Amino acid sequence: MRYYIVAETEWSQHLNRFLSEYELYAPVKNTETESYDYEQITAETIDSIYYNGNTPTTPLKTFYLPIKENVVNIKENQPRIVIGVPNCDLAALNILDNIYLDDDYIDPCYKQNRDNTVIFGKDCYTYKKSCHCTSYSLKPYPQENCDVSMSITDGMIYLCPMSDKGESLLKKHKITDNKSVDTIPETIISKRQDVVNNLQNQNKNLPDEKNTRISIEKSSEELWDKYSDKCVSCGACSFICPTCHCFLLIDKEHFEKVRSVDVCQYPGFARVAAGEDPLHYLNKRFKYRYLCKYCYKPDMFKALACTGCGRCIDACIGKIDKNELILESFK
Amino acid sequence: MQTNNIYKPIKAQLVKVIEESPEIKTLVLVPEEEFSFKTGEFIELTIDGVGEAPFTPSSSPLDTKQLEVTVMKAGYVTDKMHNMQIGEYMGIRGPYGRGYPLEEFYDKEVLILGGGCGFAPLRSLLYNLKAVSDRIRKVTFCYGSKTPADCIYKPYITELRETPKFEVRRSVDKADDTWTERVGVVTVLLDDVKIDVPNSIAVVCGPPIMMKFGTFKLIEMGYPENKIYLSMEKNMSCGLGKCGHCAMGSFFVCKDGPVFTYEEIKNEPNLWI
Ligand code: SF4
């Protein structure tokens, strides 16, 4: 591993250079709500990038799977760089890539969107109450699936290429001529470890993904009735989940099709023409999402389908806390 | 690996419409580009700008010039399909999924249990079995429908009854004066079937409730779970293992099925819904 060092004071020059070739997206803080989300960055807004957040409100997947996209009449898109991607979103790509880049049927839009995007993963030095990546053996810093990992300490940015795409971007912009080190500085290691410790402490009772699975499988129906009672089937939990991938195809003239995000929490999602609907009842549908995350998808793809980002907990208008449910089932 | 856009249908012209019953029509389509399928695989049939729906073609997979799709009126899109005019174009995507493993049927007696609209995909299987009948010992087709008027493909039944090695047994839930065959749910037909179970393969296709009791009956008759083939109906949409609508536990029915052995899926949730 090689870490190229850029002084924070020089970083905006690099971003400006990136802007001549790429669209640039990075988290920007909303000072009123204290939340942050990806925004398109221009030369004027470079200074508003917020590097120290944890999970941007919107998951990374929206760059690859926009809410609506014509998948037959495909528009070419501009190459882009996404800065500030947390590890929970990077880990989610293991599910999405398996589905959308499946050798038998490669999704042309997803592939184009994925190929055209350079991802800068980042360390999380802060965390939310709902963050629980470490419960599923993920770290709160980039481990895989990004092109460049980015860690900041003491006014210095450490950039580590993690893919050929990342390497060639850094080379092209001469960042690889900068001073570099082959181990990450102690200050970063200890900042990372602090977050790991705090997250483990915050979630010390939360079972890991295997034990979560076991307790969900043997949980009582009353548990699901109790929690689903507060669910209004709005689908926010799935819209915002970095691994949820479902969609609807909408037909347009000239045999074009628009792929539009769909959610298993909506009534009728699984209804067949003859009328049978395995997910007709709210409690079934509600439980299905948990089974999908902790049982079905891990079986299908040998990957985590809940990466612990906590977004579904933050987004639920019924104030349903996924982890509270899991803790209750684990008792 | 595909070269074309996986979401883009090829065009097919509607050349003939066969009225099977007031609710059921068979559309005969001639694809503009080369198109073939294996028995049991399904397609997505599109009405331009309106919508699409999944069907297993009901024609012979050996006929690559045209294909037949039997459509039961079940909602907005299928209603529109019933109103398509000869000469108009529709779209076809596919074929998708895993069909019947015909090689497994060779040198065996094949017992086919069908109900209602399940006859459509089964007819394609029957055509195919007839084409390879020198390699099959015997085919027994048990078919149940609600009433005699709901029995589709009547001319084909006559043809099948005259085909060596093929036997057809039918039942209806509710008979009328013209009915001379069995009355009752389709599984009653199995009571009189003489079959060499250890050297036999069973296929079940129809409404979920019939699939459930059919499967249980076959197990009672001594069929091993891996010799019972079920054709599962789920809410197929993309056909590509992506949209999630057809998920059944850890299977995407569109890609991993729709044909499964009972052994493969017996523990899946909501199997019979
Ligand atoms: S299930 Fe919830 S916590 Fe897990 S990855 Fe999805 S949104 Fe994040």
Ligand code: SF4
């Ligand atoms: S966000 Fe909450 S209320 Fe909305 S569908 Fe998900 S669990 Fe139900």
Ligand code: FES
């Ligand atoms: S029909 Fe879309 S995943 Fe199976």
